[in-house]
Amino acid sequence: MRSEWLSPGWTGVRACQTTLGFNLGWRQGDVRANQAELTACLGATPVFLSQVHGTQVVRLQPSLPAEPPPEADAAVCTEPGLAVAILVADCLPVLFKAPGGVAGAHAGWRGLAAGVLENTVQALCEAAACEPREIETWLGASIGPQAFEVGAEVVQAFGREAVPRDQPAFIYQPNVASEPRWRADLYALARERLAAAGVRAVSGGGHCTLTESSRFYSFRGELLGRPAGRMAACIRLLA
Known part of the structure; x- marks a missing residue:
């Protein structure tokens, strides 16, 4: 792994999030070389998704075709x-580790509000x-x-009233x-959803992809x- 990448530091898996200067989002330039380096670092084939800000969870298996990528978040x-492999550039990537399985989710505000994390927890528990x-x-x-300024529709999507005051995970901006x-x-919204789903161990967070312009x-x-x-935020299970 590159030293500048983020990692949860877990044992039994190989997990990371890549950073600025290692583009994986467009199929041009050095992306194919970066994908090859990522594969070597992980020691496994990263499977990318066609992400649509939804709640669909797919189970990866060797028989799953790589092209077209499965539509799921x-x-x-x-x-x-x-x-x-979860692609991001402002949305929140969440990695999951369980005895005998791993998972990853793309969690922008739409996916968070609709239940992508809860669906991922359920699918991982089943798998x-x-x-x-x-x-x-x-x-x-x-x-x-x-840096993440939002309007009333986002506040309401999480079951809050769109009234001009501070609310859990939403700080009102006057003037x-x-x-x-x-x-x-x-x-905070992800921690709230994970706790409600019964997940007790949550780490990471604290960065800002917009304001930390030299890193993300x-x-x-x-x-x-x-x-x-x-x-890309990636995770694989070690044999």
Whole structure:
């Protein structure tokens, strides 16, 4: 693994999130070489998904075709020869480790609100024959609460009232002329959802892909002229 990549530091698996300068999002330039290096680092074939900000979870198996990539926003795997690969550039990647299985989820606000993490926990428990309390989770790098400004529709998607005040995981932003705005904390929302699903061990988080411009790709940063690209959060089970 490259020293600048993030990692949960777990045993029994190989897991990481790549960083700026190692683009995996576009099939041009050095992406194919980066995919080959990632495969070598993981010691397994990374399986990428066609992510649509939904809640579908796919189980990775050797028989699953690589092309076209499966349309899903999360994957579980019990095969040591395959690795779950989640592409991100502001959305939150979440990695899961269980006895006998691993998983990864792409959790932007839409997926979080709709239940992608709960679906991933359920699918991993079924695939690995485990309980939610046996699962360890790790939150990779996403846009942070200091930078993620949202409107009423996001607040309401999480069952909060869109009233001009601070709420759990949403800090109200006064003095906005057009309409009420809040700063959303994806990390807090993910922890809330994972706890409700019975997951006790949650680590990671604390980064901001938008403000840490020297370290991460950011979709919103692209609009400000920063380099375009995508990072991958990956995990594989060791034999």
